[in-house]
Amino acid sequence: xxxxxxxxxxxxQRFLHWATVLLVLFNLLLPDGMNAWYRLIRHGGTPxxxxxxxxxxxxxxxxxxxxxxxxxxxxxxxxxxxxxxANEPAIFRLAARLAHASLxxxxxxxxxxxxxxxxxxxxxxxxxxxxxxxxxxxxVIVAHVFGALVHQFYWKTDVLRRMTMG
Numbered sequence: 347x348x349x350x351x352x353x354x355x356x357x358x359q360r361f362l363h364w365a366t367v368l369l370v371l372f373n374l375l376l377p378d379g380m381n382a383w384y385r386l387i388r389h390g391g392t393p394x395x396x397x398x399x400x401x402x403x404x405x406x407x408x409x410x411x412x413x414x415x416x417x418x419x420x421x422x423x424x425x426x427x428x429x430x431x432a433n434e435p436a437i438f439r440l441a442a443r444l445a446h447a448s449l450x451x452x453x454x455x456x457x458x459x460x461x462x463x464x465x466x467x468x469x470x471x472x473x474x475x476x477x478x479x480x481x482x483x484x485x486v487i488v489a490h491v492f493g494a495l496v497h498q499f500y501w502k503t504d505v506l507r508r509m510t511m512g
Contacts, residue, residue, distance in 0.1 A: 347361050352426045354512040359425065362418045363509060366411060366453065370487075373407050373481065380404035380464070384472065410458035419450060431503040438493075445490050452483045 355363070376432035379400025386393050392400070430439050459475040462468040 352428050354428055354508040356421065357512065359418065359507060360512060361420050362414050362421065364417065366482050369407050369411050369414070370453070370483075373404055373411070374484070377404060377476070381476070386475070388469075388472075393496055401464070407458065408457040408460045411453055412461075415450060415457075416485075417455040417479050424467075428508050431501060433503065434499055438496075441489075441495055445486055445493065448482075448486045449490060452479060452486060455479055456483060477478060 379397065383393050383397050383401035386397065430442070434442075456475060456479050459471045460481060461476055463472045494506050495507075497503045
């Protein structure tokens with residue numbers, strides 16, 4: 347990891363963070379095209395071109411999330427990250443590290459499992475992708491947002507500002 351001390355996230359890190367947020371929310375909130383395609387395939391049906399196109403949108407967004415996550419990890423390694431808030435209790439610093447690690451793992455595992463199901467036909471991963479990992483991602487997102495709000499309004503740190511303004 348880069349040992350250089352940084353006070354905020356770079357513009358590229360912030361852009362990738364918020365672009366990832368939008369794409370993740372898109373796929374979490376609007377999975378209907380992929381769900382319809384998956385149900386049809388599971389029951390031996392033949393999808394219509396518009397059903398395939400709708401499923402492809404979900405898949406392409408997932409691939410974009412995967413690529414942006416890999417790029418974010420690279421930037422994190424090269425550019426570093428701001429130090430943790432000093433006045434945060436140790437248990438919450440640990441929780442924040444675990445939440446971030448979980449988010450990165452999920453943002454790699456969800457697209458990878460989706461690719462395996464959709465493009466490679468590994469149906470055994472379908473429930474893991476659409477049910478288990480998706481639920482865990484929702485839980486971690488809620489915890490992440492809650493943590494940012496606690497920093498902003500309870501501890502009154504600059505954690506939220508660092509990801510919005512740099």
